[in-house]
Amino acid sequence: MPTHQFDAIIVGAGGAGLMAALYASKGGANVAVVSKLYPTRSHTGAAQGGIGAALGNLEEDKPIWHAYDTVKGGDYLADQNAAMVLAENAIDAVIELEHMGLPFDRTPDGRISQRRFGGHTSNFGEKAVPRACHAADRTGHMILQTLYQQCIKQQVRFFDEFHVVDLIMNDGKTAGVIAVELSTGQLHVFHAKAVMFATGGWGRVWSVTSNAHSLTGDGAAIALRRGIPMQDMEFFQFHPTGIYKMGILITEGVRGEGGVLLNRHGERFMEKYAPNIKDLASRDVVSRAIYLEVREGNGINGKPYVYLDIRPETVNRYFAEAGDSRRIDREYVEKKLPDILDFCRTYLGVDPVKEPMPVQPTAHYAMGGIPTNVNAEVVIDADWTVAPGLYAAGEVACVSVHGANRLGTNSLVDLIVFGRRGGMAIADYVKQADFVPLPDNPTAEIEAELERLRNSKGKTKPYEIRQQMQELMMANVGVFRTEELLQGAVDGLKELRERYRTDLIVEDGGMQFNTDLLEAWELGCMLDLAEVTALSALNRKESRGAHSREDYKQRDDENWMVHTLAYREGSDDDPSYRLDTSKKVDLSLAEEDERFKPKERVY
Amino acid sequence: MQVTFRIRRYNPEVAGKDKPYWQEFTLDDVEPTDRVLELLHRIKWEQDGTLALRRSCAHGVCGSDAMRINGVNRLACKVLMKDVGTKIQVEPILGLPVLKDLIVDMEPFFEHYRSVMPYFVNDDPPPADGRERLQSQEDREKFDDTTKCILCACCTTSCPSFWANGEYVGPAAIVQAHRFIFDTRDQAAKERLDILSAPNGVWRCRTIFNCTPACPREIEVTRALGEVKLAIRKGSPEGVIKV
Numbered sequence: 001m002p003t004h005q006f007d008a009i010i011v012g013a014g015g016a017g018l019m020a021a022l023y024a025s026k027g028g029a030n031v032a033v034v035s036k037l038y039p040t041r042s043h044t045g046a047a048q049g050g051i052g053a054a055l056g057n058l059e060e061d062k063p064i065w066h067a068y069d070t071v072k073g074g075d076y077l078a079d080q081n082a083a084m085v086l087a088e089n090a091i092d093a094v095i096e097l098e099h100m101g102l103p104f105d106r107t108p109d110g111r112i113s114q115r116r117f118g119g120h121t122s123n124f125g126e127k128a129v130p131r132a133c134h135a136a137d138r139t140g141h142m143i144l145q146t147l148y149q150q151c152i153k154q155q156v157r158f159f160d161e162f163h164v165v166d167l168i169m170n171d172g173k174t175a176g177v178i179a180v181e182l183s184t185g186q187l188h189v190f191h192a193k194a195v196m197f198a199t200g201g202w203g204r205v206w207s208v209t210s211n212a213h214s215l216t217g218d219g220a221a222i223a224l225r226r227g228i229p230m231q232d233m234e235f236f237q238f239h240p241t242g243i244y245k246m247g248i249l250i251t252e253g254v255r256g257e258g259g260v261l262l263n264r265h266g267e268r269f270m271e272k273y274a275p276n277i278k279d280l281a282s283r284d285v286v287s288r289a290i291y292l293e294v295r296e297g298n299g300i301n302g303k304p305y306v307y308l309d310i311r312p313e314t315v316n317r318y319f320a321e322a323g324d325s326r327r328i329d330r331e332y333v334e335k336k337l338p339d340i341l342d343f344c345r346t347y348l349g350v351d352p353v354k355e356p357m358p359v360q361p362t363a364h365y366a367m368g369g370i371p372t373n374v375n376a377e378v379v380i381d382a383d384w385t386v387a388p389g390l391y392a393a394g395e396v397a398c399v400s401v402h403g404a405n406r407l408g409t410n411s412l413v414d415l416i417v418f419g420r421r422g423g424m425a426i427a428d429y430v431k432q433a434d435f436v437p438l439p440d441n442p443t444a445e446i447e448a449e450l451e452r453l454r455n456s457k458g459k460t461k462p463y464e465i466r467q468q469m470q471e472l473m474m475a476n477v478g479v480f481r482t483e484e485l486l487q488g489a490v491d492g493l494k495e496l497r498e499r500y501r502t503d504l505i506v507e508d509g510g511m512q513f514n515t516d517l518l519e520a521w522e523l524g525c526m527l528d529l530a531e532v533t534a535l536s537a538l539n540r541k542e543s544r545g546a547h548s549r550e551d552y553k554q555r556d557d558e559n560w561m562v563h564t565l566a567y568r569e570g571s572d573d574d575p576s577y578r579l580d581t582s583k584k585v586d587l588s589l590a591e592e593d594e595r596f597k598p599k600e601r602v603y
Numbered sequence: 604m605q606v607t608f609r610i611r612r613y614n615p616e617v618a619g620k621d622k623p624y625w626q627e628f629t630l631d632d633v634e635p636t637d638r639v640l641e642l643l644h645r646i647k648w649e650q651d652g653t654l655a656l657r658r659s660c661a662h663g664v665c666g667s668d669a670m671r672i673n674g675v676n677r678l679a680c681k682v683l684m685k686d687v688g689t690k691i692q693v694e695p696i697l698g699l700p701v702l703k704d705l706i707v708d709m710e711p712f713f714e715h716y717r718s719v720m721p722y723f724v725n726d727d728p729p730p731a732d733g734r735e736r737l738q739s740q741e742d743r744e745k746f747d748d749t750t751k752c753i754l755c756a757c758c759t760t761s762c763p764s765f766w767a768n769g770e771y772v773g774p775a776a777i778v779q780a781h782r783f784i785f786d787t788r789d790q791a792a793k794e795r796l797d798i799l800s801a802p803n804g805v806w807r808c809r810t811i812f813n814c815t816p817a818c819p820r821e822i823e824v825t826r827a828l829g830e831v832k833l834a835i836r837k838g839s840p841e842g843v844i845k846v
């Protein structure tokens with residue numbers, strides 16, 4: 001069995017993993033990045049609209065306003081101390097990216113250009129403020145490229161196309177990870193003092209999603225199986241504007257540049273739901289509005305979608321009406337949103353400069369995940385007990401800065417801020433920590449599981465189970481939820497898990513690039529996370545942020561200003577989950593400033 | 604609509620499949636707007652689980668699924684059935700060793716990429732006010748096109764000069780170098796131009812133009828290569844690109 005030894009292993013090479021690797025390495029740690037994709041294929045590269053930081057390059061802005069928007073956007077479930085760390089570190093983080101060479105768009109005076117984005121305001125909700133720093137509509141691409149380039153410069157060690165399938169713990173302490181080398185099928189042991197999961201989200205649990213095929217929640221599922229709880233899994237964001245049926249994201253930047261949502265009567269319906277900032281209300285609000293419009297028969301052609309309109313004539317008309325001095329033209333749209341235009345022209349044959357785009361909510365972002373503190377250390381209970389040597393950052397982590405609903409541009413900040421803090425924490429930790437000895441035969445369990453899958457000779461192909469799970473989650477654990485729907489999901493998922501265990505067929509029995517086998521393994525991860533999501537949602541009897549219960553329509557601050565922690569118990573063949581709701585939300589800003597106290601959220 | 608696929612297969616582990624061969628598949632109920640990637644998925648998921656290919660984002664931004672589709676380098680996720688017709692031939696990109704079915708060894712490609720110093724170099728201390736380095740909109744525009752590269756290898760593996768000589772760094776690496784050479788904030792243009800004027804650098808380019816139409820990001824690859832050549836002749840990137 002090939003065994004490697006490093007001070008630290010970073011699992012995942014998206015924005016969070018690369019930033020952590022860079023900082024751990026600069027801090028003197030011997031680190032390796034292990035990734036199932038080539039680093040530049042990571043989904044951070046798909047992020048479009050921008051990274052939020054109160055630089056104030058175009059209009060006055062302050063970190064405290066950014067923190068306020070984050071807390072309010074999160075429907076008061078975000079930990080306020082963490083939200084403040086995010087907002088304050090954001091400025092530095094973005095400037096640092098620029099110093100690393102990131103080619104941001106520029107203002108006329110040569111500074112980083114900023115645009116408006118949903119939920120980002122100045123002066124505690126007064127008006128929309130340009131806070132999203134961007135490089136056209138490929139900000140994530142530029143972040144991913146820049147960080148990878150810096151890692152090459154820093155000579156960080158990479159294991160590309162190594163698929164991590166297990167976490168090695170010895171007596172509750174982190175000892176390393178196990179990965180399948182895709183090209184040979186061989187298992188490798190990575191013995192390390194510190195391990196960070198930076199494996200991204202799991203949008204592929206739902207049928208309509210903006211997420212890559214590879215976003216199957218592996219890191220979260222592996223941690224869960226090794227006894228780490230999942231926090232706030234009921235909060236999964238549906239982004240309001242995915243391309244109809246396909247789910248491909250149309251950035252909120254379109255609305256930031258003045259685009260508007262219209263129903264079949266040509267009515268700008270967001271005026272009804274968010275009279276103040278309208279189309280730039282936060283995502284949960286806009287997604288619900290679209291569902292309600294469709295339910296009232298206002299969808300286009302009787303179908304479950306609405307229009308997103310960025311045609312200059314439409315946008316300028318609304319600007320004029322609102323007394324806004326901005327005006328846009330075709331060239332401006334081409335310059336600021338080139339990829340969006342390309343997607344629509346390629347996949348829909350629609351030219352957004354001439355026609356509106358058909359959009360529907362699309363499963364987009366996991367607010368929940370592996371619980372951590374602000375140094376990316378994994379915490380395993382309501383008392384913030386740290387799991388020694390274990391770290392998580394990026395979408396897979398739940399700090400929690402996003403609470404019940406993430407604001408646009410705040411994930412990219414999260415990656416950079418907490419990736420960096422985690423990288424520094426790891427560099428410090430490995431200086432004083434010893435290697436935890438590897439247990440005897442560390443690969444025995446996972447090897448047995450992979451062999452079982454490789455030799456599955458049942459009747460159900462993985463895609464059948466996957467599709468059924470995705471449809472079920474879309475219908476029952478989507479934008480609107482009820483007891484009945486959620487219970488239905490829990491029951492349905494149990495059945496699917498049973499079929500997965502007893503009736504699966506994997507056709508490829510080989511070793512090299514056995515993507516059939518690994519897709520089946522990923523499906524197992526998604527089934528676990530889907531179940532935890534449905535159970536957590538069933539348990540939370542209130543509506544908050546992205547978790548909207550039609551049978552409990554109100555937010556209930558009396559009982560539910562708490563995080564959900566879901567623990568896996570029982571055997572892997574027949575797991576059950578225990579939910580703990582004793583972890584209180586941090587309200588430290590509210591203690592000093594009335595404006596941070598939970599109140600009704602209006603936009 | 605019915606579509607037939609002809610796919611180049613190869614599996615070194617299985618006797619009888621360890622020499623490249625063609626296999627046909629038929630799919631029913633195909634929509635003209637289906638992506639070729641979706642159709643390959645249908646083949647893999649419904650008919651033959653052993654089919655191996657790389658993919659991730661499914662909308663043309665990650666660069667995983669470059670392949671030769673009806674003889675042309677494409678991202679499978681960025682071509683629709685209606686663009687290629689009902690008879691679709693798919694094979695791995697050329698010039699890199701095939702490992703299994705549509706999967707090629709990308710290491711030589713990334714090695715070339717790493718050889719051109721594909722990272723920002725500026726050793727001056729950042730501005731004293733702790734803020735960003737300034738750059739005018741015009742200077743930013745000069746290298747905008749080449750920042751779009753996703754390292755999919757469509758250009759490099761469509762280049763006859765690269766097919767003939769795998770040591771040639773290839774258009775993708777040059778595009779990546781261009782992105783830094785013409786960035787006014789960067790200080791290592793000279794080193795990169797030296798690297799690219801070596802025998803396996805940019806002069807291997809014979810301006811055959813295959814690369815430009817191959818680029819799924821619509822980068823004007825040949826033009827970027829021309830600008831690098833001009834900068835080498837002038838000994839500096841200055842004044843090469845006018846906006």
Ligand SMILES: Cc1cc2nc3c(=O)[nH]c(=O)nc-3n(C[C@H](O)[C@H](O)[C@H](O)COP(=O)(O)OP(=O)(O)OC[C@H]3O[C@@H](n4cnc5c(N)ncnc54)[C@H](O)[C@@H]3O)c2cc1C
Nearest residue numbers: 012013014016036037044049050164200394395409411412
């Ligand atoms: C279309 C789209 C647009 C977005 N736009 C914005 C935006 O404008 N602003 C914003 O703030 N946020 C945006 N987001 C959200 C943001 O981009 C993501 O949340 C963020 O990029 C996630 O980064 P990450 O580093 O956590 O993970 P990813 O970038 O997803 O990377 C995950 C990494 O983990 C690796 N990995 C996964 N599983 C394994 C395994 N088992 N073994 C080994 N490696 C593994 C993968 O190879 C990959 O390298 C957008 C998201 C999408 C989908």
Ligand code: FES
Nearest residue numbers: 659661665666680
């Ligand atoms: S799958 Fe990402 S480019 Fe095609």
